[in-house]
Amino acid sequence: MSQTYSFLSDINECLGPNDCVEHATCHNDPPGNYTCKCPKGLKGDGRNSGTKCQKPKPDTQIILIIALSISVCVIALLVACSSIYCALKKRKLIKLKEHLFQQNGGLLLQQQIATHHQGSTQTAKVFSVEELKKATNNFDECNVLGQGGQGTVYKGLLLDNRVVAIKMSKISDISQVEHFINEVVVLSQINHRNVVKLLGCCLETKVPLLVYEFVPNGTIHDHLHSYTQISSELTWKVRLRIAAETAEALAYLHFATSIPIIHRDVKTSNILLDRDLTAKVSDFGASRIVPLDKTQITTLVQGTLGYLDPEYFHTSKLTEKSDVYSFGVVLAELLTARKALAFDVPEDEKNLAKHFVVSMEEGRLLEIVEKHIVEEAKEEALAEFGNIALRCLKLKGEERPSMKQVAMELERLRVEECGNNKVIIASSSAFHVEDGSGVISDISTGVDALNLDSMSLLGNGR
Known part of the structure; x- marks a missing residue:
């Protein structure tokens, strides 16, 4: 029986028919059976x-681990690249802002403010470009208030809910930066209720920006000449008050600031009106600060045709009397509601100053x-108003009155016309206009503009 088992166990089952698939190798193992081994x-x-x-x-698990590892590496790489990119971009933006700050006269502005504001606590705020973009909805065209030779003005809303006017100056070359810096320095010295208030500036953009208080009622020019405005809204008494307020503001610039300021572009489109039709002189881009030891300066002629002082035009010598001439044109415009220069009228009426x-x-x-x-005004009042304008329009500057004299005469005329209790108190160096409440308008020489308020209480013995 054992011999039979030994014989059967020696049979190689791989030699006969088997169940191995093609290319599989048959192994006669274990005894009594066989295995099929797949190719490598x-x-x-x-x-x-x-x-x-x-x-x-x-293996799904291995694939998952590999995929997860790759994903983590990719994410880490992206985060690293993004961080490096943001850091480089931030650094580049900082450098760009520094470059624009210098290009827009930031260093010059700091020097000028330091020179003209020694001992002063009142300085203009420097806004970031992000603040002003938010205020204007990224300088949307819908917020444009107006455009002129000096730039574009946008309406904006600051985070503290103040409505402002933001002026984007037109600077095509580096030489014009001085005009922008000039406007900032000039306006930051001025503290008068009839001069538009400068709130601050921004130097982080390709063209510098100025931020002013918002004056909502347009300009005198709009009210006198625009078809959308009714000039009759400016009654005789309103026009007289506007003239007196503007004269007071210009007299303030000439005599009450620490250093005399000549506006150099006085015209009806540069006199804004608030909701109460109170006048506010604006646009100081062409203004010049006059050295204390000089009564005139020689400069390139700037201004607006029709308002430009003929003497200044011919000699290039700028004095405070150049503003007086321009203001004379404004007075003529207030009386006649005619444009300073018109081309749809007879030849002898095209220039308002000459015609007047x-x-x-x-x-x-x-x-x-x-x-x-x-119909509204007394003939005597119109004649007196006209005579003031006529004296302002004298061809020779020395024959024109000072803005201080003009302001006194207009205020006196306004008091007479309005019939209130204001009294004119005049002296050789200053004059004050007192009303019944004890409040005065003060225009005097040698007073620091930043510390002088245009309205102050009249003290005892004064």
Whole structure:
């Protein structure tokens, strides 16, 4: 029996028909059976009736680990690249802002403010460009208030809910930066209720920005000449008050600031009106600060045709009397509601200043005064107003009155017309206008502009 078992165990079952798949190797093992071994790279039992030989399926766990590792590496790389990019961009932006700050005259502005504001606590704020972008909805065209030779003005709303006017200056070359710096320095010295208030500036943009108080009611020019405005809203008494307020502001610039300031572009489109039609002189881009040891300066002629002082135009010598001439044109415009320069009228009427002077000399003032003003005002008052304008329009500067004299005369005329209790107190160096409440308007020489308020209480013995 043992011999039979030994004989059967020696049979090689791989030599006969077997269940191994093609390419699988048959092994006569274990005894009494056989196994099928798959070729290298394939997995399975190698049998046709079994799992055969197949390519191994990827291990899901290993794939997940690999994928996760790759993802973490990619994310880490992206974060690192993003951080480096942001850091470089921030550094580049800082350098750009520093470059623009210098290009826009930031260093010059600091020097000028340090020079003109020694001992002063009142300084203009330096706004960031982000603040002003938010205020104007990224300088949306819908917020444009107006455009002119000096730049574009946008309406903005600051985070503290103050409504402001933001002026984007037109600077095409580096030489014009001085005009911008000039305007900042000039305005930051001024503290007067009839001069538009400068709140601050921004130097982080390609073109510098100025931030002013918002004056909501347009300009005198708008009210006198725009089809959307009604000039009759400016009654005789309102025009007289506007003239007196503007004269007071210009007298303040000439005599009450620490260093005299010549506006150099006085015109109706540069006199804003608030909700109460109170006048506010604006746009100081062309202004000049006059050295204390000089009464005139020689400079390139700047101004607006029709308002430009002929003497200044011919000699390039700028004095305070150049503002007086321009203001004379404003007075003529307030009386007649005619433009300083018009091209749709007869030749002898195109230049308002010349036409006004001739009409006054020929005794024809009432013929050129706006009709409803003739009906509202007394003839004597119109004549006195016209004579003030006529004296301002003298061709020789030395024959014109000072703005201090003009302001006194207009205020006196306004008091007479309005019939209130104001009294003019005049002296050689100053004058004050007192009303019944004890409040005065003060214009005097040698007073620091930053410490002088245009309205102050009249003390005892004064």
